[in-house]
Amino acid sequence: MKPNDQPSLSVERLSIDVGGGASRRRVVEELSFALYPRRTLCIAGESGSGKSLSSLAIMGLLPKAASVPSGAILFDNRDLLGLPEREKQQLRGKRIGMIFQEPMTSLNPLLTVGQQLAETLRRHEALSRDEIRQRCRAMLDAVRMPQVDKRLTQYPHELSGGMRQRVMIAMAMLCQPEILIADEPTTALDVTIQAQILELMRELQQEFSTSLLLITHDMGVVAEMADEVVVMNQGRMEERGSLHQVFTAAQAPYTRKLLAAVPVLGSAPPPEVLTGQPVVLAVQDLCVRFALRHGWFEAPRTVHAVEGVSFELRQGETLGLVGESGCGKSTTGKALMNMLDYQGSVKLLGQELNGLQGDALQRVRRDVQMVFQDPYAALNPRKTVFDLVGEPLLIHDKMPEPQRRERVAELLQQVDLPRDTLERYPHQFSGGQRQRICIARALALNPKVIIADESVSALDVSVQAQVLELLERLRGEHGLSYLFISHDMAVVERICHRVAVMYGGRIVEIGARDQVLHNPQHPYTQRLLAAVPVPEVGRRRDFKSLLKELERPDPIKQAGLIAPAQRFAAVATDHWVAVE
Missing domain, CATH: 3.40.50.300 (P-loop containing nucleotide triphosphate hydrolases)
Known part of the structure; x- marks a missing residue:
C-alpha cells in the first residue's frame, strides 16, 4: 500500500528514440513507474541502460537527436511531453528540480556561485536583491557549506568536488521543488563525501517533503536510499518493486547478475599466501x-x-x-x-x-608499465588496435611488422579479445574492451x-x-x-x-x-x-x-x-x- 494514492509523478510506457531515418534506434522501451510524495524511487542500471535519458525526458531536456514516439509523463494531472516550452521552463527548477551528474560541467565557469544561485530565484520568484541573497545564504547553510559568504563570491573551479555538488543541490532546492531528480549525484565523489551528500539529500527530503528520483549504478547507494527500485538494462525495465523485494527476491536474471557482481567488503576469500618471494x-x-x-x-x-x-x-x-x-x-x-x-x-x-x-x-x-584510469583517454583515437598494442614492441624492440602482428594477436588472445579486432579503432569498443586493450599494451614487453x-x-x-x-x-x-x-x-x-x-x-x-x-x-x-x-x-x-x-x-x-x-x-x- 502506498503512502498516498496520488503519485507525485507518473511515467507511462515511455519510449525514446535516437537518430533519424535508417539510423533511428530505440534506446528506452515502454518504461513505466510512479513516484510518490516523500518517497525515494531509485532507477538502477549500468551505462547505456537509458536511465539518464529518461530523467532528461522528464525535465524536457532531451538532446535534439532524441525524440519520444510514445508514452506519457504525468505531473499535476498534465502530460509534460505536450506542454509548451514556456510552461516547461516555469516548472523546471520551481516544482521539479534536478541535480546533474557532473557539477563541473553543469555549473557556469564564468559566473560566481552567488550569481548562479541568484539566477534561479530571479527566474521563478519576485524577490529583492537582499531577499535573494538571504535565501541563497540560507540554502547554502542548509547544505552545510562552510564559509558561506566566501563561497558565494567564488567560481566553480575554486571549489572541491564535494562543494560543487553541494552547490548543485542548493540550486535544485532553492525553490523547494515537489520533485527532485538526482542523476548519479555521488558518482565522482570519494566515499566519505558521498556519505555526506546522501545524508544531506535525505535530510532535505524530510525537511521540504520532497519526492526523490535517484538515478545510480551503485547498488550500495540503492540499498541505503530507496523505497522502491526500477532496474533497467539496454533501455528496458527488467524489474520493479520495493527495495526488499528487489534485493532479497529478485525475479529477473539480470538483476540477480547485477547484485552478484557488486564487490562487498568482507566477502572476499583469504588471499593467496606468498612466502619467500623476492x-x-x-x-x-x-x-x-x-x-x-x-x-x-x-x-x-x-x-x-x-x-x-x-x-x-x-x-x-x-x-x-x-x-x-x-x-x-x-x-x-x-x-x-x-x-x-x-x-x-x-x-x-x-x-x-x-x-x-x-x-x-x-x-x-x-x-614497469602502467594501466591508466580512463581507457578512452589513454588510447589514441586515430590509431588501430594493432598500432596501439604494437607500439611498445616497435619502440623498444624495433620488431618487424609480421612478427609484431603475431605478437599483438597473441596479446589480444591473452586478454580475451578476438584477432579480428586488430584493425579496429578505440571508439568501436566498449569501456571494458578498451581497458583490455590497455592491459594488452602493458603486457607487450613482459x-x-x-x-x-x-x-x-x-x-x-x-x-x-x-x-x-x-x-x-x-x-x-x-x-x-x-x-x-x-x-x-x-x-x-x-x-x-x-x-x-x-x-x-x-x-x-x-x-x-x-x-x-x-x-x-x-x-x-x-x-x-x-x-x-x-x-x-x-x-x-x-x-x-x-x-x-x-x-x-x-x-x-x-x-x-x-x-x-x-x-x-x-x-x-x-x-x-x-x-x-
Missing part, C-alpha cells in the same frame, strides 16, 4: 613536491604532494594503494614511472631508478611490475568483475606484481594481498590485507572503511559519524622545509600504523 620494487622515503608561483615579496612555497612514502612489492604480489582524491596515490604511481621529478630511492629489481635518463631509463621502463591507477573505477560492476578476474589470471600466468591504486575498498579487498592507506601525502597504515581492512587502527582508515556503501537491505552506514571532518594536513609548506619522518608502530605481524 622484492621487485623497493621504495624508500619517496617525496614529490611542486613549486608554487609567488610574487616579489612572497616567500617561495611548495606543495608536498607525497612525503616520505616507503614500501616493498614482491614478485607475484598485489599491493593496494588506497585513499581519497588528493591523497597522493596517483602522484606516487607517476613518480614510480619517472613521469615526475621526485626525491628518495626507487629500486626496480635492485637497480636504482632515480637519476636515470635516456637509453638507461628506456631499458628499465620495459619492466614487464615485472604493472601500476594500475584506478583501472576499473570507470567500468560498470559486471565489466569491472571481468577485468579483475583477467588481472588475477594474468598475475598467476606471468608472475606479475601489481601496484593497484584505488579508492574502492571492496575492489581492493577482492584483488590485493597487502594494503597501504594514504592520507595527506603519507602512508598512515600498511600491512596484510585482512589486518588493515578488518582491524584498522588509524582514524582515517576506520573512517574510510565506515564510508563504504553496503548493497544489503538493512545495513546502512553511520552517516552521523562520517559528517565529522578529520583535520587534513595542509600540503603547502615553505620551500626547503624538511618534514619530520613518519614513525610507525607495529600492531601485529605485517601490520603497521603511523604514530604522531
Whole structure:
C-alpha cells in the first residue's frame, strides 16, 4: 500500500528514440513507474541502460537527436511531453528540480556561485536583491557549506568536488521543488563525501517533503536510499518493486547478475599466501613536491604532494594503494614511472631508478608499465588496435611488422579479445574492451611490475568483475606484481594481498590485507572503511559519524622545509600504523 494514492509523478510506457531515418534506434522501451510524495524511487542500471535519458525526458531536456514516439509523463494531472516550452521552463527548477551528474560541467565557469544561485530565484520568484541573497545564504547553510559568504563570491573551479555538488543541490532546492531528480549525484565523489551528500539529500527530503528520483549504478547507494527500485538494462525495465523485494527476491536474471557482481567488503576469500618471494620494487622515503608561483615579496612555497612514502612489492604480489582524491596515490604511481621529478630511492629489481635518463631509463621502463584510469583517454583515437598494442614492441624492440602482428594477436588472445579486432579503432569498443586493450599494451614487453591507477573505477560492476578476474589470471600466468591504486575498498579487498592507506601525502597504515581492512587502527582508515556503501537491505552506514571532518594536513609548506619522518608502530605481524 502506498503512502498516498496520488503519485507525485507518473511515467507511462515511455519510449525514446535516437537518430533519424535508417539510423533511428530505440534506446528506452515502454518504461513505466510512479513516484510518490516523500518517497525515494531509485532507477538502477549500468551505462547505456537509458536511465539518464529518461530523467532528461522528464525535465524536457532531451538532446535534439532524441525524440519520444510514445508514452506519457504525468505531473499535476498534465502530460509534460505536450506542454509548451514556456510552461516547461516555469516548472523546471520551481516544482521539479534536478541535480546533474557532473557539477563541473553543469555549473557556469564564468559566473560566481552567488550569481548562479541568484539566477534561479530571479527566474521563478519576485524577490529583492537582499531577499535573494538571504535565501541563497540560507540554502547554502542548509547544505552545510562552510564559509558561506566566501563561497558565494567564488567560481566553480575554486571549489572541491564535494562543494560543487553541494552547490548543485542548493540550486535544485532553492525553490523547494515537489520533485527532485538526482542523476548519479555521488558518482565522482570519494566515499566519505558521498556519505555526506546522501545524508544531506535525505535530510532535505524530510525537511521540504520532497519526492526523490535517484538515478545510480551503485547498488550500495540503492540499498541505503530507496523505497522502491526500477532496474533497467539496454533501455528496458527488467524489474520493479520495493527495495526488499528487489534485493532479497529478485525475479529477473539480470538483476540477480547485477547484485552478484557488486564487490562487498568482507566477502572476499583469504588471499593467496606468498612466502619467500623476492622484492621487485623497493621504495624508500619517496617525496614529490611542486613549486608554487609567488610574487616579489612572497616567500617561495611548495606543495608536498607525497612525503616520505616507503614500501616493498614482491614478485607475484598485489599491493593496494588506497585513499581519497588528493591523497597522493596517483602522484606516487607517476613518480614510480619517472613521469615526475621526485626525491628518495626507487629500486626496480635492485637497480636504482632515480637519476636515470635516456637509453638507461628506456631499458628499465620495459619492466614497469602502467594501466591508466580512463581507457578512452589513454588510447589514441586515430590509431588501430594493432598500432596501439604494437607500439611498445616497435619502440623498444624495433620488431618487424609480421612478427609484431603475431605478437599483438597473441596479446589480444591473452586478454580475451578476438584477432579480428586488430584493425579496429578505440571508439568501436566498449569501456571494458578498451581497458583490455590497455592491459594488452602493458603486457607487450613482459614487464615485472604493472601500476594500475584506478583501472576499473570507470567500468560498470559486471565489466569491472571481468577485468579483475583477467588481472588475477594474468598475475598467476606471468608472475606479475601489481601496484593497484584505488579508492574502492571492496575492489581492493577482492584483488590485493597487502594494503597501504594514504592520507595527506603519507602512508598512515600498511600491512596484510585482512589486518588493515578488518582491524584498522588509524582514524582515517576506520573512517574510510565506515564510508563504504553496503548493497544489503538493512545495513546502512553511520552517516552521523562520517559528517565529522578529520583535520587534513595542509600540503603547502615553505620551500626547503624538511618534514619530520613518519614513525610507525607495529600492531601485529605485517601490520603497521603511523604514530604522531
